[in-house]
Amino acid sequence: MIDSKNIIENLEKRLMAFGQDKKTQNVGFIEKINDGVVLASGLSKAVMGEKVLFSDGSSGLILNLDEDTVSIILLSGGENLKEGDVVKTTGQLLSIDASEELLGRVIDPLGNPLDGKPKIKKAKLMPLERIAPGVVNREPVNTPLKTGLKAIDSMIPIGRGQRELIIGDRGLGKTAIAIDTIINQRQNSNNKKLKPVVCIYVAIGQKQSTIAQVVDRLKQENAFSYTIVVVASSSYPASLQYLAPFSGVSIAEYFMEKGQDVLIVYDDLTKHAWAYRQLSLVLRRPAGREAYPGDIFYLHSRLLERAVKLNKTHGGGSITALPIIETQADDISAYIPTNVISITDGQIYLKGDLFYLGVRPAIDAGNSVSRVGSSAQTPAIKAFSGKIRIELAQYKSLEAFAQFGSELDAATSAQLERGKRILEILKQPQYQPLSEPLEILSIWAVTNGLLDEIPVNDVQRFEKEFHEYVKAHNQKLLDKLALGEKPNEDILKDMKKSIDSFKKMFVSK
Amino acid sequence: MIKKQFRLLADASYTKNRLDNRKIEKLVHLLNRKDIKSYIQALKNKERNMTVTVTLPHTPKKSEKMLFKSMYPDKKIIYNIDPSLIVGLKVIDNDLVYEENLKEALETIANFASHNL
Numbered sequence: 188m189i190d191s192k193n194i195i196e197n198l199e200k201r202l203m204a205f206g207q208d209k210k211t212q213n214v215g216f217i218e219k220i221n222d223g224v225v226l227a228s229g230l231s232k233a234v235m236g237e238k239v240l241f242s243d244g245s246s247g248l249i250l251n252l253d254e255d256t257v258s259i260i261l262l263s264g265g266e267n268l269k270e271g272d273v274v275k276t277t278g279q280l281l282s283i284d285a286s287e288e289l290l291g292r293v294i295d296p297l298g299n300p301l302d303g304k305p306k307i308k309k310a311k312l313m314p315l316e317r318i319a320p321g322v323v324n325r326e327p328v329n330t331p332l333k334t335g336l337k338a339i340d341s342m343i344p345i346g347r348g349q350r351e352l353i354i355g356d357r358g359l360g361k362t363a364i365a366i367d368t369i370i371n372q373r374q375n376s377n378n379k380k381l382k383p384v385v386c387i388y389v390a391i392g393q394k395q396s397t398i399a400q401v402v403d404r405l406k407q408e409n410a411f412s413y414t415i416v417v418v419a420s421s422s423y424p425a426s427l428q429y430l431a432p433f434s435g436v437s438i439a440e441y442f443m444e445k446g447q448d449v450l451i452v453y454d455d456l457t458k459h460a461w462a463y464r465q466l467s468l469v470l471r472r473p474a475g476r477e478a479y480p481g482d483i484f485y486l487h488s489r490l491l492e493r494a495v496k497l498n499k500t501h502g503g504g505s506i507t508a509l510p511i512i513e514t515q516a517d518d519i520s521a522y523i524p525t526n527v528i529s530i531t532d533g534q535i536y537l538k539g540d541l542f543y544l545g546v547r548p549a550i551d552a553g554n555s556v557s558r559v560g561s562s563a564q565t566p567a568i569k570a571f572s573g574k575i576r577i578e579l580a581q582y583k584s585l586e587a588f589a590q591f592g593s594e595l596d597a598a599t600s601a602q603l604e605r606g607k608r609i610l611e612i613l614k615q616p617q618y619q620p621l622s623e624p625l626e627i628l629s630i631w632a633v634t635n636g637l638l639d640e641i642p643v644n645d646v647q648r649f650e651k652e653f654h655e656y657v658k659a660h661n662q663k664l665l666d667k668l669a670l671g672e673k674p675n676e677d678i679l680k681d682m683k684k685s686i687d688s689f690k691k692m693f694v695s696k
Numbered sequence: 697m698i699k700k701q702f703r704l705l706a707d708a709s710y711t712k713n714r715l716d717n718r719k720i721e722k723l724v725h726l727l728n729r730k731d732i733k734s735y736i737q738a739l740k741n742k743e744r745n746m747t748v749t750v751t752l753p754h755t756p757k758k759s760e761k762m763l764f765k766s767m768y769p770d771k772k773i774i775y776n777i778d779p780s781l782i783v784g785l786k787v788i789d790n791d792l793v794y795e796e797n798l799k800e801a802l803e804t805i806a807n808f809a810s811h812n813l
Contacts, residue, residue, distance in 0.1 A: 211792065211793070211794050212792070212793040212794075212795065214791050214792075214793050215791055230791060231790070231791050232792065255699060
């Protein structure tokens with residue numbers, strides 16, 4: 188048994204060890220406080236991005252280094268600060284505690300819990316600013332990340348490690364697509380054969396009520412256990428709104444380093460750009476186009492470059508990013524939208540006209556693209572999805588032509604009718620993502636003309652009931668399609684048989 | 697006048713590391729009220745730059761004074777006594793603060809324990 192003398196000696200040794208490092212502080216004095224930005228003199232050894240502590244216990248982040256002064260943005264508190272107060276460097280870059288305990292939690296960008304539960308312990312400190320993994324550590328996007336939305340999984344597929352922008356005017360369902368994608372990852376977490384996906388939802392500059400609704404919905408759909416919500420609502424200072432996506436991606440990197448796949452949603456980067464513009468103007472940085480600072484492109488590119496698919500030697504983890512951008516009056520050629528479009532690997536463009544026509548999700552297939560996702564599609568869905576995009580494009584051009592009212596030949600009329608049914612099949616209610624086999628069945632049926640006899644108004648009902656029918660009567664077929672392999676003749680015959688037998692029942696009803 | 701010029705003026709106000717009153721009198725006559733304010737600030741900064749404050753828990757011994765003199769040969773050293781600084785010392789060199797004491801070390805242990813245990 189260890190006696191008290193040994194314990195004390197041991198403690199003394201540890202005490203000596205503590206004394207050997209640090210205890211050198213760089214101090215300065217507050218010269219000016221202006222709109223959440225502190226100007227301090229001294230701090231000659233301060234480093235860009237370093238965390239500093241004020242005499243009242245509040246913290247800040249160094250964002251500007253001048254000849255005699257440094258500019259610090261306040262991260263917390265700061266109401267009692269005054270001119271002449273002491274500010275000390277900490278020698279640490281801004282970091283966030285990351286661990287598995289964060290799953291199912293709501294936190295602010297500094298890692299403080301907002302859900303009333305205790306602060307996480309035994310965490311790893313992850314720096315907020317970090318250089319993205321290099322080319323050698325990466326591998327091409329090759330694994331699908333299923334959204335459960337037919338329109339996306341068939342025409343604009345997303346792969347793990349991809350950055351796919353969701354862009355559109357306000358109120359068109361951008362967040363709904365992101366939330367559906369998070370909900371769809373439930374099948375991965377329930378099925379031990381599939382690799383689970385950790386989801387991170389970063390809310391930037393949104394109303395607290397909207398965020399509460401999202402959290403509530405995720406809980407209702409049993410999607411909260413594998414999700415982390417990072418909140419910097421509109422009532423938060425611009426500094427925290429600026430840091431929120433970096434906090435999210437730092438947590439994502441923690442899981443990625445463990446070989447896990449992560450999905451991160453930045454909702455939205457327009458407000459993030461606004462927050463950064465506000466900070467930059469207060470910091471007196473030169474303003475450029477639309478008063479954004481010159482490094483606004485770099486801000487988003489360095490954030491989105493951290494979305495990556497690592498190769499096997501580096502653990503094989505991935506971060507898939509779904510940034511959201513809100514446009515004004517469908518203008519995708521504005522400054523921030525064009526910036527983010529050029530950074531990402533494709534975009535899902537939502538159009539107001541389609542939304543008000545009842546096409547939901549209101550995805551404009553013509554302007555939407557996935558630059559790398561097709562290589563991540565499973566052979567099963569790839570076999571049928573190629574046709575749908577062409578048929579839809581043909582329908583769109585014919586539809587415009589048919590509006591002149593001239594008589595159409597039989598082939599054109601048939602093509603128009605087919606197009607209407609394709610459009611109907613691509614409609615999908617919110618919070619009801621589909622599994623891949625069901626998506627395949629729907630797309631295959633409509634593109635092969637098997638729904639041509641069904642009235643357009645009944646297509647959605649037909650689809651829903653057909654899915655129920657297959658689940659009840661031909662689970663084996665769904666299991667075969669779930670393997671993701673290109674369907675052989677037997678499977679195609681089985682699919683045809685199922686739909687024919689159901690069609691008879693449906694028509695007779 | 698710009699900040700850099702005031703810094704040069706402050707540098708020029710010293711003779712052999714000491715403020716030269718004769719030089720200052722000459723300079724002040726050439727400055728307006730606003731410039732004098734900036735000049736005083738520059739002098740204060742220079743003074744802070746040339747002064748080291750050493751705080752010890754006891755009266756400094758001759759050997760300790762010699763040690764600090766060798767460490768800061770060109771600077772004015774001011775000694776303070778603070779008995780609460782148990783087994784430690786504090787050196788303030790312009791905006792750099794070197795501090796070591798038992799209380800700080802125990803706080804570090806407490807922080808480490810609360811974060812990791």
